[in-house]
Each structure stands twice: as structure tokens, then as C-alpha cells.
Amino acid sequence: MSEALKARIAGVFNEPGCDTNIAKDTKDRKKGCSKPLTPGAAAGGCAFDGAKIALQPLTDVVHLVHGPLACEGNGWDNRHASSSGSKLYRTGFTTDMTEMDIVMGNGEKRLYRAIKEAIARYNPPAVFVYATCVPAVIGDDIEAVCKHATAKLGTPCIPINAPGFAGSKNLGNKLAGEALLDYVIGTIEPEIVTDTDINILGEYNLSGELWQILPLFDKLGIRVQSCVTGDAKFRQVASSHRVRLNMMVCSTALINVARKMQQKYGIPYFEGSFYGISDTSDALRMIAGMLVERGADASLIARTDVLIAAEEARAWARIETYRAALKGKRVLLYTGGVKSWSIVAALQEIGMEIVSTSVRKSTDNDKDKIKALMGGDAHMVDAIPPREMYASLMRGEADIMLSGGRTQFTALKAKTPWLDINQERHTAYAGYDGMVELVSELHRAIVNPVWQEVRRPAPWDVNVPGALIESAC
Amino acid sequence: MAEIIHSHKSLSTNPLKASTPLGASLAYLGVAGSVPLLHGSQGCTSFALVLTVRHTKEAIPMQTTAIDEIATIMGGSENLEEALINLTKRMKPKFIGVATTALMETRGEDIVGDLKLILERRAELRDVRVVLAKTPDFAGALEDGWSKAVSAIIDGIVEQPGSAVPLHQHINILPGVHQTAGDIEWMVETTESFGLTPVVLPDVSGSLDGTVPDHYIPTTFGGTTVEAITNMGRALHTVAIGEHMRAPAELLAERTGVASTVLPSLTGLGPSDDFVALLTKVSGRAAPARLRRQRSQLVDAMLDGHFYFGGKRIAIAADPDLLTGLAGFFTSMGADVVTAIASTANSPLLAAVPTARVVVGDLQDLEDSAAATQADLLVTHSHGRQASERLDIPLLRVGFPIFDRLGAMHRCTVGYRGTRNLIFEVANIVLSGLHEHAPEDFSHALPIVEETRHAGATTATC
Ligand code: SF4
Numbered sequence: 004m005s006e007a008l009k010a011r012i013a014g015v016f017n018e019p020g021c022d023t024n025i026a027k028d029t030k031d032r033k034k035g036c037s038k039p040l041t042p043g044a045a046a047g048g049c050a051f052d053g054a055k056i057a058l059q060p061l062t063d064v065v066h067l068v069h070g071p072l073a074c075e076g077n078g079w080d081n082r083h084a085s086s087s088g089s090k091l092y093r094t095g096f097t098t099d100m101t102e103m104d105i106v107m108g109n110g111e112k113r114l115y116r117a118i119k120e121a122i123a124r125y126n127p128p129a130v131f132v133y134a135t136c137v138p139a140v141i142g143d144d145i146e147a148v149c150k151h152a153t154a155k156l157g158t159p160c161i162p163i164n165a166p167g168f169a170g171s172k173n174l175g176n177k178l179a180g181e182a183l184l185d186y187v188i189g190t191i192e193p194e195i196v197t198d199t200d201i202n203i204l205g206e207y208n209l210s211g212e213l214w215q216i217l218p219l220f221d222k223l224g225i226r227v228q229s230c231v232t233g234d235a236k237f238r239q240v241a242s243s244h245r246v247r248l249n250m251m252v253c254s255t256a257l258i259n260v261a262r263k264m265q266q267k268y269g270i271p272y273f274e275g276s277f278y279g280i281s282d283t284s285d286a287l288r289m290i291a292g293m294l295v296e297r298g299a300d301a302s303l304i305a306r307t308d309v310l311i312a313a314e315e316a317r318a319w320a321r322i323e324t325y326r327a328a329l330k331g332k333r334v335l336l337y338t339g340g341v342k343s344w345s346i347v348a349a350l351q352e353i354g355m356e357i358v359s360t361s362v363r364k365s366t367d368n369d370k371d372k373i374k375a376l377m378g379g380d381a382h383m384v385d386a387i388p389p390r391e392m393y394a395s396l397m398r399g400e401a402d403i404m405l406s407g408g409r410t411q412f413t414a415l416k417a418k419t420p421w422l423d424i425n426q427e428r429h430t431a432y433a434g435y436d437g438m439v440e441l442v443s444e445l446h447r448a449i450v451n452p453v454w455q456e457v458r459r460p461a462p463w464d465v466n467v468p469g470a471l472i473e474s475a476c
Numbered sequence: 477m478a479e480i481i482h483s484h485k486s487l488s489t490n491p492l493k494a495s496t497p498l499g500a501s502l503a504y505l506g507v508a509g510s511v512p513l514l515h516g517s518q519g520c521t522s523f524a525l526v527l528t529v530r531h532t533k534e535a536i537p538m539q540t541t542a543i544d545e546i547a548t549i550m551g552g553s554e555n556l557e558e559a560l561i562n563l564t565k566r567m568k569p570k571f572i573g574v575a576t577t578a579l580m581e582t583r584g585e586d587i588v589g590d591l592k593l594i595l596e597r598r599a600e601l602r603d604v605r606v607v608l609a610k611t612p613d614f615a616g617a618l619e620d621g622w623s624k625a626v627s628a629i630i631d632g633i634v635e636q637p638g639s640a641v642p643l644h645q646h647i648n649i650l651p652g653v654h655q656t657a658g659d660i661e662w663m664v665e666t667t668e669s670f671g672l673t674p675v676v677l678p679d680v681s682g683s684l685d686g687t688v689p690d691h692y693i694p695t696t697f698g699g700t701t702v703e704a705i706t707n708m709g710r711a712l713h714t715v716a717i718g719e720h721m722r723a724p725a726e727l728l729a730e731r732t733g734v735a736s737t738v739l740p741s742l743t744g745l746g747p748s749d750d751f752v753a754l755l756t757k758v759s760g761r762a763a764p765a766r767l768r769r770q771r772s773q774l775v776d777a778m779l780d781g782h783f784y785f786g787g788k789r790i791a792i793a794a795d796p797d798l799l800t801g802l803a804g805f806f807t808s809m810g811a812d813v814v815t816a817i818a819s820t821a822n823s824p825l826l827a828a829v830p831t832a833r834v835v836v837g838d839l840q841d842l843e844d845s846a847a848a849t850q851a852d853l854l855v856t857h858s859h860g861r862q863a864s865e866r867l868d869i870p871l872l873r874v875g876f877p878i879f880d881r882l883g884a885m886h887r888c889t890v891g892y893r894g895t896r897n898l899i900f901e902v903a904n905i906v907l908s909g910l911h912e913h914a915p916e917d918f919s920h921a922l923p924i925v926e927e928t929r930h931a932g933a934t935t936a937t938c
Contacts, residue, residue, distance in 0.1 A: 040518060040542035043559030044566060049519020067487070071578040071613035073495035077523040080859060081530075081879075093862060099488035099838075102614045105582055116486035136517055136579040137614075140548055167519035168545050168579070389535075393692040408526070412535035416688055 005144075008164050015177040015259055046409070049167030051135050052078070053175020057256060058163065058183075059092055060084035060207045060232040061240065063128055065121045067096040069114045069145060070135030071105075074167070083429060085211040087234055096121055100137060110143040118152045118160055128237040129159040129187075139166035159237075161186045173256075180260040183231065183240065188264065193228065193242035198299045200228045200246040201290060204272070205256045208233025212433035216277050219287065219434060222310055223303065225294070231257060244268045247297045250275055250290060271297075277433040279349040280318055284311045318435040322353055325446045330354035332449060335401035337387065337410055338424055346405070346424070349438055350445075358401050359387075389413050403449055418458050420448040478816065480826055481835045490839035490859060492793050493819040494876055496611040497575040498524040499621025499653055500628075501538055502876075504573030506678020507629065508699040511537045511569045515556055515587065516577030518542045520613075530879035532684045537695050539563055543579060552580055553590040560594065564604050567694040570702055573625060574608040581612035605702050607632035617819045618876060619720040619795045622653035626677060626724040630731065633702060637709035637732050646711040647758060648734065649676045650725055652718030654798045654875050657685035658888035659742070663717075666752065666891060669767060670759040675704050675711060684885050709734060713758045715751070717742055717890075718797035719823045740825055741801030742890035743898065744808050745774060751891065770892035774899075781899040782810055784906040791815035791851035793842040793860065794875050796823035802855060802874065803829045809899065814849035817842045817856075839863060853905065870905045 048056075051074055059066055059082070068075035079095030086092065098117045104110050118130050130152070134145045149160035165178035193200075201220075206213055213233045220227055229235055229243035244264065249272035251261045261272035271293060275286035291299075291307035333356045336346060347357050387395075392410065395401070396417035404414040407425030414421035422444055424432065432441045501512035501524055514521045521540035528536045541555040556574070563572060576587055591608050595601055609628040611621045649663055660681035667674040682698025689697050708714075709732030716725035716738045725736040737754055741747045748771070752763055788811040792802055796818045803813045813831040821836045835841050839856065843863035846854055854860050854867070857875045864871035878884035888894035 040544060041558070041562060042542040042555040043513070043539050043562030045518050045540050045542040046522070047518060048522040049517055052519050052522065071495075072488075072491060072493050072617070073497065073520050073523065073578065073613040076491040076493050076613075077495050077498055077520075077527050079491065080862070081526065090862075095488075095490045095859075097488050097491060098486060099491065099493075100578075100614055102612070105614060113486045120485060120487040121489075136519075136548070137582050140579065140582055168517040168543055168548055170544075390692045390694065408529065412529070412533075416535065418688075 005164075007146075008139075008166075008169065011164075011178065011181060012169060012174065015174065015181060018177075018259055018262070048172040048175075049136075050165040050169045050171065050175035050178060051133060051167040053172030053177075054133060054163050054165040054179040054182075055175070056082070056172065056207070057176045057179035057205075058131055058232055060086075061131070061235050061237060062086040062092045063089035063236045064091065065094075065096055065125055065127045065130045066092060066133065067098070067114075067117060067121060067130055068133045068135060069098045069100070069110070069117075069138050069143065070133075071100045071137050072097065074133075074135040075099075082207075083210045084207050084233060085209075085214070087214075088236065091125060091127060094125075105137065105141060108141065110138050110141060111145075111148050114138075114143065114145065114148050115152055118148070119156060122156055122158050127158065129161055131161045131163055131182075133163045134166045136167045139168070159186065159190070176256040177259050180257045184260060184263050184267075187237070187241050188260075189241070189244040189268070191238055191241035193245050196245050197226055198247060198297070199223075199225045199294050199303070201225060201248045201250060201294070202229045202231060202243045202246050202270075203227060203233075204231045204249055204251045204261055206230050206233045206252045206277075210429055210431040212277070212431040212437065215431050215434040215437045216283075219283075219310065219314070223287070223291070223307055225290065225303075231260065244270070246270060247299070248272070248290060248293050250286065252276055277437070278346060280315060280352075280435060280438050281348060283434050283438075284315060287311055314435045318439055321439045322442050325442050326353050328446055328450055329442070331356060332402040333358045333400070334445075335392075335396070335404040335406075336360040337392075337404060337406035346441075349441070353442060355445075393417050403445060405445075418454065420451070420454060422448050478827055478829045478831050478834045480821060481833055481837075482821065483835065483837045483841065485837075488838045490843070490862070492817060492838045492842070492856070492859075493617035493795075494527065495520075495524065495613045496616045496618070496621035496624075497577050497613060498527065499616075499618035499623075500573065500575035500609045500611045500625035501621075502528065502618075502653060502680070503622045503625035503629070503678045504571070504575070505536065505538075505683055505696055506676075506680040506699045507571045507573065507705070508682065508696060508701045509570030510683075510696045510699060511539055511563055511567055511572050511694075513539045513541065513559055513563065513572050513574045514577055515541045515552060515559075515574055516543055516579045520577045520579075527877050527879070531877040532885050533882065534684055534686065534885075537567065537569075548579065548583065551585055552583070552587070553585065553594070556587070556590060557594045557598070560606065561598060561600055564600055569604055569695045572604055572606045573629070574606065575611045575621065575625065576608070577611075578613040581610065581614075605633055616822055617795055619653050619718070619797055620820070620822055623720040623723055626650060626721070627727050629677065629705060630708070630724055630728050633705045634708045634728065634731055635706050645672050645759070646707075647672045647674055647755075648708050648711045648714040648728065648736075649674050650714065650716040650721045650728075651676060651678070652716075652721055652797055654795070655680075655717060655742075655890065656885050656887055657681040658886045659890040659894060662888050662891040662894055663742070663751075666767065667755060669764045670755045670761050672712075672755065672759050675708055676700060677705060677708065680885070686885065708732065713737070713754075715739060715754060719800070719825050720795075720797050740797065741804060743801050743895055744805040745771075745778065745892075745895065746808065747801070747804070748774070748891045748895060767892070770896075774892040774896045777896040777899045778809065781903045784903040785809035785811045785899075787812065788852045788906065789814040789850060791817075791842060791846035791849065791854050791869075793817035793819075793837075793839060793854075793856040795819045796821070796826055798875050799834075800825045800829055803831060805895070805898070806855075814851055815842065815845040817845070843867065853902070870909055872902060872905060 075097035080093050098113050104113050146162045149162040152160040163182045165175045228246045229239040249261050251274045264270045276282040291303045392413050396419040403420040405422045405424045504512035518540045525538045541559040543552050547555050607628040609624040664674050677700045679700045683696040714734050714736035722738045729736045790806045790811045790813050807830040816831045816834045817837050826834050855872045858878050858880045860871050889898045
């Protein structure tokens with residue numbers, strides 16, 4: 004790994020905007036937030052994966068992965084970030100390095116030619132070039148290749164130097180953010196600037212969630228200049244440095260971008276969420292307040308309050324229809340990326356009981372919020388080993404589990420209702436409508452008669468107590 | 477004879493390949509009580525795991541040696557040792573299959589030697605069988621990884637039969653990477669119907685077929701047992717499916733003296749007949765009535781189905797053996813293979829694919845060529861969905877991965893029954909694309925002038 008990359012990793016680990024980091028002493032801070040992995044007991048993606056997750060939603064650029072097949076070949080077009088325009092981001096591009104390239108040291112040449120071929124055919128506004136483990140080990144300098152290609156070919160080529168072995172997905176998110184700061188943000192001046200321009204950072208428009216939010220802004224006359232990176236075009240991100248306010252929706256992912264944009268361009272930021280009804284309202288209020296502080300028309304605040312009142316009333320009225328069926332039902336919430344506490348609040352509001360919630364990736368701040376909501380920390384757990392999760396579900400300790408795809412089959416094999424609330428899901432859960440959708444999905448999963456059917460043993464099975472054998476004779 | 481065209485592109489667009497270590501992992505998943513272990517950084521395992529889960533809709537055990545930055549400099553042997561120990565403690569597997577990734581092979585360590593030392597040194601590993609396949613991503617694809625893993629299993633576990641008597645009527649079956657649980661079930665049932673006992677290696681029909689066990693199992697559930705593998709040298713015969721299984725079959729023959737037959741494919745009437753003929757010969761018995769019935773059902777399906785194949789222009793992109801088998805099938809039903817894209821050039825049979833050109837390439841090649849050759853049907857895995865949408869040509873999903881349809885592991889496309897299913901599936905795709913004819917459909921005919929049609933008289937007399 005090059006010295007430059009090492010320095011950069013140390014830099015993102017020492018993030019003054021991060022709550023967890025601030026709480027540490029100097030020594031711990033130096034160690035960074037990467038926990039050493041246990042061979043044979045590790046799960047989770049690599050830094051390259053994280054960088055790709057953060058940037059791939061940029062729709063109109065070529066995302067070119069430099070490496071042997073596996074990095075792109077096994078993982079392309081696997082998420083549901085949606086686009087209202089270009090579909091180029093769903094195309095898988097890789098140099099698919101061969102043994103010859105590696106042995107002969109032809110990696111850089113192959114990369115340059117690949118960039119050239121991609122530009123010739125697709126004429127994108129930019130090419131994002133991702134480093135992976137093998138080229139990093141043999142010393143391919145993707146920064147130099149990108150620089151050369153940008154100069155020669157006239158299309159910005161952006162190096163994303165986050166090879167997998169450098170660390171976790173989370174580190175990859177941050178390195179992706181650094182690349183945006185260094186090579187993209189501020190490189191184009193926006194055509195129009197208004198006093199209600201904002202960016203949303205860390206929103207990837209999975210299953211179209213951004214589109215659940217945008218109508219709210221439209222009604223308020225707030226202009227989302229750029230979403231980083233959901234449904235974004237290169238031009239929008241490149242000219243995102245003149246807005247009045249940054250809202251950051253996923254605390255761990257792009258905090259470095261928010262903080263550095265504040266430093267460099269004087270754009271204040273706040274952290275908020277569009278998951279849950281009260282969170283959505285808080286976020287809207289915050290945005291209105293901060294925009295007014297920065298010179299927007301003061302009427303924005305009152306208009307926001309009116310909108311919130313109307314939307315909340317409408318959402319609760321729609322959710323109310325599910326209350327009877329969901330009241331008292333027990334939920335096991337096992338999430339990674341999505342903010343647990345904001346879902347906890349919403350589910351409690353309709354009378355559901357949270358048996359436990361994972362706080363693996365939550366900040367201390369998040370944990371405090373959950374504690375306040377659920378009373379004490381009795382229900383907060385770190386990771387649950389699959390064996391225990393399975394046993395607990397088999398004992399019937401939860402009526403439904405909400406988690407990501409990795410634990411899906413633990414729930415299903417325990418014949419327990421399950422709802423996907425992670426990256427790969429197909430349903431959008433953001434904003435007021437999203438919360439209603441989540442509750443209706445929960446309802447649909449829990450009331451499905453299939454659970455009674457699949458739990459019923461075969462009536463002819465003699466090994467099952469109470470089987471029908473005698474009565475049938 | 478097809479001409480084999482190697483691409484000179486530096487850019488692979490929309491990869492057709494799935495990686496070699498992933499192919500190896502799939503094979504290891506067909507062993508009972510197993511955990512595949514990818515020797516490399518954690519991301520490789522994560523991608524492979526997620527893709528396998530999406531294809532099989534099962535919980536998949538798969539682990540990583542978690543090579544980090546330090547290990548890429550200092551060497552990966554310690555990580556390998558630690559992973560084996562941790563895995564054994566936590567999951568109590570009977571079998572661990574190690575597959576190396578590109579990163580470790582680039583470093584060029586003596587991984588085989590390291591593993592040998594580890595196994596000698598660590599008493600904790602005595603009860604678990606550990607094998608290793610060298611499967612860098614930069615060489616080959618899914619079929620190669622699968623084949624190498626099966627060779628590694630044979631190499632590490634099969635015992636020399638010595639003077640032991642052959643097991644009564646046992647027959648070894650080495651399925652290829654594209655055989656589903658449904659395919660294997662057909663092979664097993666058919667073999668059993670001749671009074672033979674099949675030993676299938678690897679047997680994903682046990683481990684990846686949707687069983688719901690009544691307790692938690694961290695390793696694979698079902699699959700070929702280590703004991704059964706040990707005794708493969710005492711079988712009467714070995715049948716391998718697909719050219720990529722020739723190497724493992726030959727290794728097994730060389731080790732044990734069990735003669736082997738490699739059948740290139742099991743899809744289509746001819747290939748199914750070959751399989752049954754072989755079983756007839758090995759068992760010395762006539763084919764049972766049930767099988768005769770299946771064959772006549774297939775013949776009937778061919779009669780009913782050929783209308784929808786004849787003259788259809790087919791564009792296929794797949795791993796070499798799958799491509800070869802499917803191209804043969806479509807051609808035998810009267811369709812024309814107008815585009816053939818292979819993921820690698822690693823099969824001598826590619827030259828015999830019934831088409832003019834086989835391009836070693838990616839799904840962009842499929843898309844470009846299918847457009848240029850005006851294909852009626854695309855045949856490839858789920859990633860072909862984008863091309864299918866853009867070109868507005870229907871897609872038949874085959875191979876790996878199939879993540880946007882259910883039942884990938886249960887679909888049977890081999891033997892009399894599977895071929896019959898496949899004929900119906902293709903014919904139904906064609907049928908659902910048929911539309912009521914409009915004048916524009918016949919652009920070569922004379923334009924129909926409204927007035928003459930109304931007048932009636934002129935046209936009626938012609
Ligand atoms: S760990 Fe390295 S080689 Fe593996 S997928 Fe990530 S970047 Fe690629």
C-alpha cells in the first residue's frame with residue numbers, strides 16, 4: 004500500500020466530526036476505528052465494496068474496476084439504487100486482469116486502454132476508476148494513470164484508491180468521500196444558485212427512497228442541488244459546493260465530506276434521518292430553520308410546520324388501520340446501516356414491542372437515543388451469533404425479525420416472519436409514505452397464514468406427538 | 477467447426493464470468509458438514525457469499541482468511557492457520573475446502589507447503605479433512621474452479637482401493653458446476669432404477685436444495701459424506717458430466733483404476749440416451765419401463781415443441797460446457813445458434829459448437845452480436861436482463877447466477893424429463909411473444925391500399 008494511501012487512511016480515521024472518535028483518547032484515536040479481523044470468523048465487505056456502495060449510485064459515469072475478475076464479476080448490478088436518467092451506472096466495467104498482466108506488469112497499460120475504450124464507446128462525463136487488492140499489491144499507480152488519462156483524453160478520470168485489504172466497507176465509504184472532495188466537488192460552477200439550495204449526503208436512492216422525499220422539498224420550495232450520490236449526475240455533484248446547507252443522512256458514511264465542505268466552502272451541516280415520522284419532521288424543521296438563518300425567506304419555517312402537521316396527520320391516519328393487528332407484536336430488529344432508533348420509535352408508536360435491537364454500527368449518540376426510547380440498555384445487543392438467533396426465534400421470542408439479507412435464512416429456517424430493511428431490499432421506506440409502507444409490509448408479513456401452514460407437521464408423521472394416525476384409522 | 481475469436485479488448489463490459497474461487501466454493505458446498513474457506517481478503521468472500529445466497533436462496537457457510545494489509549506483506553500462512561483453527565472450533569466441520577484467491581496467488585507463496593505444515597502441527601485439525609485448490613481469479617472462471625476443487629477433494633480424500641473388493645454396484649457421478657439439485661436428483665433416480673448405487677461428488681442436491689432442518693447447523697447440511705468419498709475407488713465406473721470434469725475423472729481413474737466416461741452434456745435426447753446406454757452397459761440390465769415412458773414423453777414434447785424452435789435465432793453466452801451443451805440442444809431442435817459467447821476458451825469442445833464463430837468475451841459482446849445477428853432469444857444468466865430489456869429480446873435464464881427468479885436450484889434441464897421441461901420453457905417464451913399479425917409485419921409484401929380493400933372487387937378477383 005502506498006505511503007499516500009496510508010496517510011489518507013490515518014486521516015479519515017482521525018475524523019473530528021465523528022462522535023465515537025471524539026470520545027476516544029489520543030492513543031485510541033491513533034489506532035483508528037478498524038478492528039482487526041478474525042480469520043475464519045469474519046463477515047462483511049472490503050473497502051473497495053464500501054467505496055463502490057457510496058459512489059455507484061452516481062448514474063451517468065463509467066464505474067471501472069481495475070483488478071482480476073472477482074471484485075466486479077461477482078458483485079455488479081447487485082443493489083437497487085434507482086436512476087431517473089442514465090443507466091450507465093448499472094453497466095459492469097472491469098479490466099479483468101489476466102495472469103499475463105500481473106506477471107508482465109502490464110496492469111497500468113491495460114487500465115489506460117480500458118479507460119480509453121470506455122470513453123470512446125460511452126462518452127461519459129467522467130470515469131471513476133477503482134483500485135482493488137491485486138493491482139495495489141503489484142504497485143499499479145491508478146492515480147498516475149488517471150492523471151495521464153484525464154490530460155490525454157479530456158474526460159475527468161477519478162481514482163478511487165480503496166483496495167479491499169485496506170479495511171472495512173466503512174473505511175471504503177470514507178475513502179470514496181475523500182475522492183469526491185479531491186477530484187469532483189467544486190470542479191464545476193453551478194448554473195443557478197438559490198438561497199434554498201441543499202445537498203443530501205449519504206443517501207443512495209435505494210429502491211427510489213429519494214423520490215419519497217423530494218416532493219416534500221418541492222412543496223416547500225427547497226431545491227436539492229445534489230444528492231451524494233443517489234440518482235446523482237456527475238455535474239450535480241461536481242457543482243455541489245455552492246449550497247446553503249448539507250444534510251447528512253448516514254452518519255458513518257460520508258461525515259468527512261460534510262466536515263470538509265464546511266471547512267472549505269463554509270457550508271454548515273447537520274445529521275438527520277428520513278426513517279420514521281418524527282425523524283422526517285425533525286429533519287425538515289432543521290433544514291427550514293438553518294436555511295432561514297442563512298438568509299432564506301422567514302416564511303419557510305411556518306410553511307414547513309404546516310406541511311409537517313398535514314403529512315403527520317395523514318401518515319398516522321393511514322398507520323392507524325394496522326394498529327389492532329400489530330399491537331403487542333414482538334420485533335427483533337437487527338440492522339446495520341439503517342438507523343435503529345428511528346425505526347424503534349415508529350414501531351413503539353403503534354404499540355409493537357421491541358424485544359431487542361442491534362447496535363453494532365450505531366454511534367454512542369444513537370445508543371443514547373435507543374436507551375431513552377426503550378428504557379435502559381437491556382434490549383441492546385451487539386452482534387447475535389446465528390446459532391443464538393436461530394434458537395431464540397425457534398423459542399418464539401419474536402413475532403417478526405427485521406434485518407438484512409445475510410440473516411434472512413436464519414429467520415426463514417426458523418419459520419419466522421422476516422422483513423428486509425437493508426441495502427438489497429426492493430421496497431422504499433423513507434419519509435412519511437415510507438413509514439406507512441414499512442408498517443403495511445410488517446402487517447402483511449405477520450398476518451400471512453403461511454406461517455401456520457409451514458409450522459404444522461405432516462399429519463401422517465408418526466414421530467410427531469398428536470399426529471392423526473389413530474384418528475384416521 | 478466454429479472459429480474461436482479471442483477478444484483484444486482491455487475493457488470487460490458486463491462480465492459473463494463468475495470467479496474461479498467461487499466455482500471452487502460451490503463444489504465444496506456439495507460435501508457434507510463442509511465450510512468453504514477463501515484464502516484472501518474478506519471482500520472476496522463477501523461478494524461470493526452474497527451472490528451464492530442470491531442464487532440458492534439458502535444460508536451459505538463460507539469463510540475467509542481475512543488477509544489484511546499486514547498479511548499481504550508478511551505472508552498469509554498465519555492467517556490460514558488461524559482461520560482453520562477458529563473455524564474448526566466454532567463450526568465443527570467435517571470438511572474444509574480451501575480456495576486461493578488472486579491476491580494470494582499474486583504473492584506467490586508456497587501455500588500448499590504451508591498448509592501441509594499446519595496440518596502436521598495442529599492436533600486440533602486432526603478430525604477435519606482439509607483440502608486446497610489453487611484458484612486465482614485471473615485464470616479461468618466458474619467451471620475451472622469447480623473442477624479444480626473436485627480434483628482437490630479426490631486428491632486429498634479418496635483412498636486407494638488396494639485389495640478391497642469393489643463396493644457392490646456403486647457408480648461415481650461427477651456432475652458439472654451447472655448441474656442443479658434438480659438435475660442431480662434425475663441422475664440419482666435414473667441410476668438407482670438400474671439397481672446401481674450412485675455416489676455423487678459434489679452433491680449439492682443434499683446441501684443446496686431447500687431443506688428446512690429442525691435445528692441450527694453452521695456447516696453444510698447434506699452433501700457427499702467424507703466416508704463415501706473415501707470409498708470412491710471401489711466403484712464400478714465413473715461418469716463425469718462436462719468437459720471440465722475430465723481432469724477430476726482422470727485423476728480418480730489414475731488413483732484407483734476405476735474406468736471413467738466423460739459425457740459432454742446431459743441436455744437433449746441424444747445426450748440423455750448416452751447416459752442411459754452407459755447405465756445399461758455398466759449394470760447389465762435393460763432400461764426400466766419408467767425410463768422408456770420418460771423417453772417417449774420427451775419425443776412427444778419434441779414433436780409438439782419443434783414448431784417454436786425451427787429457424788429461431790439463438791444468442792447464447794455461457795461457460796464453455798454449458799454453451800456447448802445448449803448449442804447442441806437448440807440446434808437439434810431446429811434453431812440456429814447465431815451468437816455464441818464463451819466465458820473462457822478452456823474447453824477443446826468449443827471448436828465443435830454448431831455455429832460459425834465462438835467469441836471468448838462478455839455480455840457486451842452478447843448484446844452487440846445479438847443485435848447484429850437479429851437474435852430472437854437470449855440465453856444466459858440473470859445479468860443478461862439489461863441486454864434483454866435494451867434489445868427487447870426475451871431472455872432464457874441459464875447457469876449461474878440466477879438471482880431474479882425463484883427455483884434456480886430445482887430447475888431440471890437434464891435427461892429426458894429435464895429436456896422436456898426445457899423445450900416447454902423455451903416454447904412458452906416464444907408463444908408469449910407471438911402477437912396478432914398486422915400489415916406492417918409483412919413489409920416485403922405490396923403495400924395495402926385502403927381504397928382497394930374497401931372496393932373489394934379488384935382484390936377478390938386476383
Ligand atoms: S478483498 Fe480485494 S480482491 Fe477481494 S473483492 Fe475486495 S478488492 Fe477485490
